[in-house]
Amino acid sequence: MTKKILIVRTSSLGDLVHMLPAISDIARHVTDAQIDWIVEESFAEIPTWHPAVHEVIPVAHRRWRKHWWASETRAARAALRADLDARRYDIVLDMQGLMKSVWVLRQTHGVRHGLDRQSAREPLASFFYDVKHTVNFWQPAVTRQRELAAAALGYAYDGEPDFGLNSITDGVEIQPYAVIMPSASRDDKLWPEADWQKVFGRLHEHGLDLKLLSGSPAETDRARQLVAGNPRAEVLPRMGLTAVAKVLAGAQIMVGLDSGLTHLSAGLGRPTIGIYKASTPVRTPLEGPAYTASLGERGNAPSAETVLSAVDQALAFDVSAHADFPGGAAPA
Known part of the structure; x- marks a missing residue:
């Protein structure tokens, strides 16, 4: 029944x-x-x-x-x-x-x-x-x-979390770009521009272009300022959630502030790094089947060096999992 x-x-x-x-x-x-x-x-x-x-x-x-x-x-x-x-x-x-x-x-x-x-x-x-x-x-x-x-x-669950997102990920090929979520609705969540630039530089060293997400017009303006003059970066137009999910599913890595889209990236199985500054990851850490790093704490943002280290680890993880990725090879 x-x-x-x-x-x-x-x-x-x-x-x-x-x-x-x-x-x-x-x-x-x-x-x-x-x-x-x-x-x-x-x-x-x-x-x-x-x-x-x-x-x-x-x-x-x-x-x-x-x-x-x-x-x-x-x-x-x-x-x-x-x-x-x-x-x-x-x-x-x-x-x-x-x-x-x-x-x-x-x-x-x-x-x-x-x-x-x-x-x-x-x-x-x-x-x-x-x-x-x-x-x-x-x-x-x-x-x-x-x-x-x-x-x-009335049951006992077991096993790793299954987000059930195959309808998004099926048929999507991983491409050489990183998705960035640098904006937030509250200023106390923002991360310094100089630190973002270091992350952008490291991602470019790994051969990745940048796709930046934003929500409000103010967030779009902030994102554009972050990548002004950078020919390997674009600020994406506002899209529906399914379209955004498809972009995330095709990324080699996602780096973002603590936001719903950052959690979605992790759930989609993409290597994801979350930057926490005004909230705690104790209750809302990133979770997913690929590499995730929930960095920082309320009132204590992670340093650029901490995030750069996580970027390197995440990309090593992803290359190992996708050894046939163009231009990639499994780490020694």
């Missing part, structure tokens, strides 16, 4: 990437699981990448909260409520543990599972679950999500 499961995890990009191994676990351990996923509309592409996700239900909370009582917003909320009211699930699993996810959860039908007060980021959320689970807070996000899903659905 089909077991209908609804996942509530609406944002953000990196957190959704961290969810994917739990989806793989559910598909592997729960016979005839039908997995639907409620997600913020701007990230709705991500669940579609995983073959085990049956249906994606978009929610526009970020857009709605700007005009919560506008007639258009009220109509959209009513449509979502009617949609959820028509569905019945065996299990509704809140993987976020926030009051904004509880707002969605309360409109669903099914046994509601979530984190207990000691485990949830917002303890008040735990009062709205029928079944509460304890998951150690201070451990990697991928592990937390896998543990919560296993506890809610």
Whole structure:
């Protein structure tokens, strides 16, 4: 008999990437699981990448909260409520543990599972679950999500995380370029320009061109300034998430600030280096099947030398794994 499961995890990009191994676990351990996923509309592409996700239900909370009582917003909320009211699930699993996810959860039908007060980021959320689970807070996000899903659905997971991203990586050839994510929404996450230039120089020494990602117009301007006059670098135009994922999947290496796209690169199996300055990698380290390095700590950015060393290690790893790469050879 089909077991209908609804996942509530609406944002953000990196957190959704961290969810994917739990989806793989559910598909592997729960016979005839039908997995639907409620997600913020701007990230709705991500669940579609995983073959085990049956249906994606978009929610526009970020857009709605700007005009919560506008007639258009009220109509959209009513449509979502009617949609959820028509569905019945065996299990509704809140993987976020926030009051904004509880707002969605309360409109669903099914046994509601979530984190207990000691485990949830917002303890008040735990009062709205029928079944509460304890998951150690201070451990990697991928592990937390896998543990919560296993506890809610009654299995023991094992093995390395499987992000289920073959729909992105299949048929993509690794090319001689590095993807760079030098921008962030907060200035306290930024890394010094001089350090970036050292990294760019090292990547060029390894024969790689640069493709820089950015989000807002301000981030695009910053990225352009970083590579001004560099003929081997380009700032990519804004693209949809699937198109960006394809670019990441074809890169020989990715170096970026702690961002959702950096975590996506790791999940796609590309050697990835994350630079942490305003956050801690204890709870959100980079995880993936290839080389990853989560460097720095809140208030203590990694030095250029530390990142350069990781770049060399990552590229040695990748050349060893792709010894037939044009111009490459396995390290001695």
